[in-house]
Amino acid sequence: MMVVTAAAIPLAAGLIWLQREPKPVVTFLLSEQDRPSIPDFAIGNPDGSSFSLKDYKGKVVIVNFWATWCKPCEVEIPWLMDFEKRYGNSGLAVLGIATNEEGWNIVSPYIKARAVSYRVGLSSAWAPTELLGLPNVLPTTLLLDKTGRLAGWRQGLMTQDRFEVAINTLLNQ
Numbered sequence: 001m002m003v004v005t006a007a008a009i010p011l012a013a014g015l016i017w018l019q020r021e022p023k024p025v026v027t028f029l030l031s032e033q034d035r036p037s038i039p040d041f042a043i044g045n046p047d048g049s050s051f052s053l054k055d056y057k058g059k060v061v062i063v064n065f066w067a068t069w070c071k072p073c074e075v076e077i078p079w080l081m082d083f084e085k086r087y088g089n090s091g092l093a094v095l096g097i098a099t100n101e102e103g104w105n106i107v108s109p110y111i112k113a114r115a116v117s118y119r120v121g122l123s124s125a126w127a128p129t130e131l132l133g134l135p136n137v138l139p140t141t142l143l144l145d146k147t148g149r150l151a152g153w154r155q156g157l158m159t160q161d162r163f164e165v166a167i168n169t170l171l172n173q
Contacts, residue, residue, distance in 0.1 A: 028143075028152040028153060028154050028158075028162075028166070029143070029151055029152040029166055029169060029170075030150070030151055030152055032145075032173070035145060035149035035150055035151055036149060036150050037148070037149050037150075038053075038132065038142075038144075038148075038149070038150050040052050040053050040054045041053065041123075043095070043097055043121030043122070043123055044121050044122045044123065045121055045122075046104050046107075046108055046122075050121070051095075051119065051121065053144070053148060054148065056093050056095070056144070056148070057146075057147070057148050058091070058146055059091050059092065059093045059146060060087075060091055060092050060093070060143070060144065060145060060146060060151075060167065060170040060171050061092075061093045061094075061095060061142075061143070061144040061148075062080065062083065062092070062093070062094045062095065062141060062142070062143055062144075062163075062167070063095045063097060063141065063142040063143075063144065064076065064080055064094070064095070064096050064097065064139055064140075064141045064142075065097050065099055065123075065138060065139060065140040065141070065142075066096060066097070066098060066099065066138055066139045067098060067099050067100050067138055068098070068100055068106055068107060068110040069100075070138040070139060072138070072139055072156065072157035073138055073139045075157060076139055076141075076157065076158075077096075077114060077116060079160045079163060080094045080096065080118055081094075081116065081117045081118060083163065083164070083167060084117065084118045085117065087167055087171065090171050091146070091171055092167060092171065093118075093119075094118035094119070095118065095119050095120075095121065096111075096116065096118060096119070096120040096121070097120070097121050097122070097123050098110075098111075098120060098121070098122045098123070099122075099123060099138065100122070103122060104122060107120070107122055132150070132153070134153070134155065135155070137155040137156060139155075139156065139157065140153065140154070140155045141153065141154045141155075141158065141163075143166055143167075143170060145170055145173065146170070146173070151166075151170055152166060
């Protein structure tokens with residue numbers, strides 16, 4: 001027998017209900033009918049160009065907001081590289097968005113030293129706050145479904161197995 005409980009989380013103008021299920025635990029994925037659209041936003045590249053979320057429609061997208069000084073963010077980076085390596089051919093894209101005020105001068109050497117294999121951009125704006133009304137917490141990870149809607153989000157360090165369950169759930173929808 002499955003026991004389902006719900007916790008209300010304010011998000012933007014309304015409430016979204018998150019379901020908790022016994023193993024495997026995915027506490028942050030929204031049901032398909034409760035997934036809000038989020039506005040597209042541009043993310044800066046080191047060469048001065050930019051990319052946007054709309055470039056990834058049709059894919060499951062992990063958008064991870066982080067900073068070079070954030071220790072939990074550093075823990076997640078290898079997981080994110082592994083996920084893109086294992087699930088990239090199945091339709092997963094990982095985007096890292098650095099929020100360092102110092103800009104590329106500090107971010108570029110950091111990602112090079114760690115051989116970050118997924119796309120990394122820099123944003124001067126705190127997109128989770130501006131788009132979704134979330135507090136400024138790092139890391140903040142958004143999961144977008146194949147239609148570009150917000151399927152879930154997590155603030156703070158999340159376990160690798162929960163990420164993986166969520167990825168598989170979204171790739172199979």
